[in-house]
Amino acid sequence: MTTAARVAAAAALLTAGCTYGAQTMEQALAFQRWRHCDIFATITLQRIDLDGQVIVTGSETEQGRFLECMAAEAREQRRSKPDLVAPPPIVHPLPR
Numbered sequence: 001m002t003t004a005a006r007v008a009a010a011a012a013l014l015t016a017g018c019t020y021g022a023q024t025m026e027q028a029l030a031f032q033r034w035r036h037c038d039i040f041a042t043i044t045l046q047r048i049d050l051d052g053q054v055i056v057t058g059s060e061t062e063q064g065r066f067l068e069c070m071a072a073e074a075r076e077q078r079r080s081k082p083d084l085v086a087p088p089p090i091v092h093p094l095p096r
Contacts, residue, residue: 026052037069053087
C-alpha cells in the first residue's frame, strides 16, 4: 500500500469515527417526543430514523393514545420551531 493510500484510508476511518453515534437534529427532537410519550406498557421503541420518524412496536389498544401523545408533542415543538417537519410515527403490531 502506498503512502497516499494509507493517508486516504486513515482519513476515511477518522471521518467515519467522528460521525459514528452522531444524531441529526430531527432525531434529537424525535427522541424528546419519544421520552415524553414513553408511558405505555406495550409500546417499545425500535429505532428513530435520520428524518426523525419514530418506529415502535405495540399493542393496538395503546396505539391511538400513543399517536395522540406524539402528535401533541410535535405540536409543542413546533411552537418554538415553526418549520419543524415531524413524520408521524409508525407502530408495528406486536406478534401474536
